[in-house]
Amino acid sequence: MQQPESVRPLITERHHPTGDTHERRPRETEEGNPFTFSPQLIHLHKDHELFEDGDITRHMYLQDLYISEADDKPTLSVSEFACHISGCSAVFSTLEEYEHHYNSLHRHVCCSCRRSLPSARLLDIHIQEWHDSLFAILAQRQDMYQCLVEGCGQKFRTSKLRKDHLIRLHKYPPDFRFDKTKKDRGTRETKRQQQKDTAMEVADDVCESEGVCEVMCDVLSNQLEHGESMETHVSQEEARMAKSDSTEEHADLSAAAHGAGNTSTESTKPRYSYRVPTSVCFGHGSVRGFRGRRGRRK
Amino acid sequence: MWRLNKVRHKAAGRHGDSLEELKLKRREHERALRQARRDRQLVSKRLLLNEDEDQPEVTMDTNSGEQDVVSLFHKLQQTGSEREARLKALSKALRDPSAQLAFIKQENSMHLLVGFLTGSDATCRLQAVRCLHELSHSPHTNVAPACLPATPYLLTYLSGQSTKFTELCLYTLGNLCPESDVVKEKLLAQGIIPALANCIENQRHNLAVVEAVGFTLSQLLQAKDAAEKIIPMVLASSLPSHLLSVLTPDPDFGLAPAIECAWCLHYLTCSTEDNRVLLAHGALLKCSSLLVSLGAAVAEGNKEEGMELLICPLLRCVGNLLSSCPVEDLSTQVGDVHIVVALCALLQAYLQTQPALARESAWVLNNLTAYSSALCSALLTFNLVPGLIQLLPFSQGINTMILRALANIAHKKKEFCVQLAHLGLLSALCATLKMADQEMVILSMDVLFMLVVSGPQVAEEFVRQGGLSLLEAIQYNSKGDIRRRATHLLEHHLLSYSVVKTYLLNL
Numbered sequence: 029m030q031q032p033e034s035v036r037p038l039i040t041e042r043h044h045p046t047g048d049t050h051e052r053r054p055r056e057t058e059e060g061n062p063f064t065f066s067p068q069l070i071h072l073h074k075d076h077e078l079f080e081d082g083d084i085t086r087h088m089y090l091q092d093l094y095i096s097e098a099d100d101k102p103t104l105s106v107s108e109f110a111c112h113i114s115g116c117s118a119v120f121s122t123l124e125e126y127e128h129h130y131n132s133l134h135r136h137v138c139c140s141c142r143r144s145l146p147s148a149r150l151l152d153i154h155i156q157e158w159h160d161s162l163f164a165i166l167a168q169r170q171d172m173y174q175c176l177v178e179g180c181g182q183k184f185r186t187s188k189l190r191k192d193h194l195i196r197l198h199k200y201p202p203d204f205r206f207d208k209t210k211k212d213r214g215t216r217e218t219k220r221q222q223q224k225d226t227a228m229e230v231a232d233d234v235c236e237s238e239g240v241c242e243v244m245c246d247v248l249s250n251q252l253e254h255g256e257s258m259e260t261h262v263s264q265e266e267a268r269m270a271k272s273d274s275t276e277e278h279a280d281l282s283a284a285a286h287g288a289g290n291t292s293t294e295s296t297k298p299r300y301s302y303r304v305p306t307s308v309c310f311g312h313g314s315v316r317g318f319r320g321r322r323g324r325r326k
Numbered sequence: 327m328w329r330l331n332k333v334r335h336k337a338a339g340r341h342g343d344s345l346e347e348l349k350l351k352r353r354e355h356e357r358a359l360r361q362a363r364r365d366r367q368l369v370s371k372r373l374l375l376n377e378d379e380d381q382p383e384v385t386m387d388t389n390s391g392e393q394d395v396v397s398l399f400h401k402l403q404q405t406g407s408e409r410e411a412r413l414k415a416l417s418k419a420l421r422d423p424s425a426q427l428a429f430i431k432q433e434n435s436m437h438l439l440v441g442f443l444t445g446s447d448a449t450c451r452l453q454a455v456r457c458l459h460e461l462s463h464s465p466h467t468n469v470a471p472a473c474l475p476a477t478p479y480l481l482t483y484l485s486g487q488s489t490k491f492t493e494l495c496l497y498t499l500g501n502l503c504p505e506s507d508v509v510k511e512k513l514l515a516q517g518i519i520p521a522l523a524n525c526i527e528n529q530r531h532n533l534a535v536v537e538a539v540g541f542t543l544s545q546l547l548q549a550k551d552a553a554e555k556i557i558p559m560v561l562a563s564s565l566p567s568h569l570l571s572v573l574t575p576d577p578d579f580g581l582a583p584a585i586e587c588a589w590c591l592h593y594l595t596c597s598t599e600d601n602r603v604l605l606a607h608g609a610l611l612k613c614s615s616l617l618v619s620l621g622a623a624v625a626e627g628n629k630e631e632g633m634e635l636l637i638c639p640l641l642r643c644v645g646n647l648l649s650s651c652p653v654e655d656l657s658t659q660v661g662d663v664h665i666v667v668a669l670c671a672l673l674q675a676y677l678q679t680q681p682a683l684a685r686e687s688a689w690v691l692n693n694l695t696a697y698s699s700a701l702c703s704a705l706l707t708f709n710l711v712p713g714l715i716q717l718l719p720f721s722q723g724i725n726t727m728i729l730r731a732l733a734n735i736a737h738k739k740k741e742f743c744v745q746l747a748h749l750g751l752l753s754a755l756c757a758t759l760k761m762a763d764q765e766m767v768i769l770s771m772d773v774l775f776m777l778v779v780s781g782p783q784v785a786e787e788f789v790r791q792g793g794l795s796l797l798e799a800i801q802y803n804s805k806g807d808i809r810r811r812a813t814h815l816l817e818h819h820l821l822s823y824s825v826v827k828t829y830l831l832n833l
Contacts, residue, residue, distance in 0.1 A: 062810040065772035067696035067734045070689060071649035072642070074548075074596045075366060078723065080540055080690065081640040081682030084359050086589060089635055090370035090541075093355055096631045104681045107721040110762035114804040126760055132801065258560060 149178060157187075366550060372502040374494060376456075391422040393631045395429045402438060413442060413453035420460035430461070430472040448488075455480070455494045462501035470505040477502065478516050484525040489732045492529070493538045500542035510549060512542060514556070518546070523563045526572075533579040536572055540586025543569075547593035557594060566594070570612050573640075581636050588613075588639035591645050595643050602649040610647040610659040613640050621668025634683055637672065641686045648693040656698050663704040666694065670710045673717065681722060688717075688727035695734035702735040702742060711735075711749045715738075718754050721763065729758065729769050736776040743780030752777060753786055756796055764805060768829045771800075771811040778819050785820060794820060 072078055089096045090224040111118040111128040111133055120126040137144045140159045145151040154173055157165050166172055171183035173190040177198050184190040193201040346489050364370045370778065373497045398416045402409060419425050442454035458480070461473050480495040502509055522539050529535040543565065546556055559564070569587040576583070591609065595601050601609075617640050620633065644665075651659050669687050676683040682709060694701045705711055732751060736743045751773070758770040778785045797820070800812035 060814070062807070062814050063772045063775045065733055065737070065769065065776075067737055068730075069649040069693050069696050071599050071646055072596060072689070074593065075363075078682075078685060079596075079642070080360065080363060081680075082642070082686065083363055084356060085638070085680075086635065087359050087368060087370045088352075088356065089585075089632070090372055091355070092373075093352055094632070094635070095352075102679070102681055104678055105757075106719050107725060107766065108762040109757075109760045112803040112805070112808070114802055123760065134799070134802075228336055280461070286494070288717045 150176065337577060341599065341642075347502060368502040369545075369548070371463050371504075372497050374459060374497045391419055391425040392428040394419045395425040396432065399429065399432050399435055399438070401597050403434075409442075410447070410449050410453060413450055413457065417453055417456040417460055420457055422463055423741050426461055426464045426469050427466055430469055434476050436472055443476055444479055452488075452491055452494075454492060455483075455498065459494050459498045459501075462498040467505070470502050471509060473498070474509065477513060481513075481518060481521045482517055484521045485528065488535060489532055491754070492525070492535050496525070496535070496538035496542050498540070500545045503542065503545040510546070513546075514559075515720075518542075519556075519559045519563055519565070523565050523568070526568045527564060530568070530571075533576055534582045537583040537586050540569070540572070540583060540590055544586060544589045544593060547577060547590055547597075552593065553597040557597055560594065566591075566604060566607050566609070570607060570609055573612055573616055575636065581630065581632050585632070585635045585639070588636055588643070592639040592642045592646075595646040599650060601647050605647060605651060605655070605659060606684075608659075610644065610651060611661050613643045613647065614660050614665050615662060616640055618662050618664050618668045619646060619672045619673075621665075624729060625668075625671035629675070634676065634680055638686065639685060641672075641690050645686070645690040648690070648696075653697045657700065660694070660698075660701075663701060664708075666691070666701055666710060667708055669694070670705075670713055674713065677717070677720070677724075681720070681724065684720075685723050685727060688724055688731065691731045692727050692734065695731045699738045702738050705731075705735060706742065706745055711746065711751075713755045715750050718758055725758070726763070726765055726769060729766065729773065733769065733773045733776070736773055736780075740780040743777045747777050747780075747784045747787060752784070753791055756791060756793065759796060759800065764808070767808055768811070771808060771815070775811070775819075778815060786820075789820060 085094065101180070105232055106121070109120045111120075111126065111129055111134070116134070118129055120129065133144055134145075134146055137148065138151060138154055139158070143154065153176065157173070163172060167185070171185050173184040173187050175182045175184070175190060175193060175198075177194070180198070180322055182193065184193060189217075195202050359368060362435045395416065398412055398419060402412050402416065406412075416429075420429060439454050439457055442450045443458070445451065445454075458473055458476055461469055464470060477499065480499055483495045484492060486492055499513070503513060503518075504510075522543055524538055529539075542626070543560070547560065549556060568592050572587040573584050574593075575581045591604070591613070595604060595609075604610075617637070620637055620640070622632070624633070624637075647659075648656075668687065669691050672687045673684050673691075676687070695705065705714075711732070714728050717728050732746065736746055736751075755770045755774050755777075756767050759774070761767060761770075774788070778788055794816070797812045797816050801809055803809050803812070
């Protein structure tokens, strides 16, 4: 029976029952296994696009237009690479370019406030100073602010003292961006629409960072402008909680974010999320945004 | 018949065309063909040239052509002694499209031609059929249907013995086939399929005629609704076995008859998913063994001119026949495991010059490896995997198909996974996971999963290559499907103690 052209699938996949004797991996037994590959026989219909070039050559031959050496060499194309970090749409023609992009912009990024830092150490310091509630407590009693220069080792009671040290001893320029605070992104009440995305809860106005943070900050701030309206407002409190130790604690963060409902109107813009480097996140309870939300998705 | 060297660069200098202009015309033609295919209107006609012609010449201007035709027609209506000469002149005049229109507008013009076609004078018959052939090749849509009164006779003559005459009849019919549904209906009713079957059977030794039968049949089989009526009739006839027997190219005559028959087989296999009849005729065995020898020739550098015109339909036949072939019959139907060697040779040979052909080869490789452990094993045994891995950078569907084939191998056995990892697939995946093509990324994740769970040594190697940070980055991918895979791998398979320990020790 003939189906109308539009309905007939052009690729038909046929799965054979296991009539053969080779061992099959029991993947399907694992709970929630997201991997879907299975071998497929692909039948291609006459009009399939994969057949286009060959058909054209055939008809060129029928019409006496065939020549064995092609006039112009058909361009064999190479796959591009793309940064798939949510919100980043950069595309590259070589792997090296991709790696450079990734290492420069995504590697040492604070998951709480989305700032990108030039190195793992500075990221560590940033997180410690701005997203660690314990730090704030300890800083009241002892010298906690580390010198930013590697190897110096000195610690100071306040950030101002550290800044003075950096200027006087390490000859940092006085106008190095110590005092600029991060732009207050406002308290947006727009809640996200429920979507499958890497919902990194963002602490908008929490991170009044100083020092080296600012250097990289602007790069990403610019990239983020378009995403601003998507940010969920997260209170300072929640942001601090996000950095707490227990692995599942940040589930609360997402709950707070989502509990208020999902009525954002701008549903098509990508979310922004960051990678937290292994030295901080690995095996510990730092925020990995979607992780806490996993249980909430279907 | 067509000899390929005949058509190469139809005399540069014809009509004062420079090489550049020729190139431009070719490109325009190609564009038009592509559009026609998208509109499902891809149809071609063939013009059989006269013996004294080297290329189709339309040198006369249209006005005189039309006048010539009309006056010739009038003269032919009178009895006289110069009929042969006049008919010959008429056939030449009918090369011109507007003359064709003028001719059929004349009342009783077709009646006249049919009269000569069926008359007692053999030379007049030949000239008459040549006139019809020119008419059948017309670009005007109302010319060909005007030839319908002649078709029953053309079909009858297919069982005749005169080579040139039979060829002309066949190509004329072939040009008429795709004209319209009305024409097709008539031809089918008049018995074109049995006539073609008889013709190829009786003229099996005459390769020029065989080529013409192949062409005509391919025109029929290309019809949009061929699967409904035409294909069942063809499958029920003796045509499939004859088509298969012609596939092996004759070294003296050349590829042309094999090319036509291969395309017929392609249209038969791609229009339906149930290819049991063809499988029963041994089509898969024949096509795959032919590919083995062609692949070997290509690998040695013996690329005969026009070989891809034969390789392409053969690949498609094998690919589509495989999808109808029951798993248990694979070994008998495919026969020689060296088919995988041939396919890889074709892949490499045509990658730069004809990427589409390389892509089709990769597709066949996927179908071969989907359910056959033996063929997967052969790919490893013949050391073809490193070559395949090197093709993973190439897009437009090539790398996705090849990765599918590699995934098929991994899917069979853990031992295969270990071998694949050892041959460099792990590091290749670290690159493919960063590609822009989401299908590649998802496929890469699935393959990575299979490799990693195959054994601790593979998991550890992956970690050693920086896999953990790679996966952690992927956890921030914009697509949920991909994120979930990365998380699953990390949490269930890579963060076990031994793996972590190795990682930490190597920091």
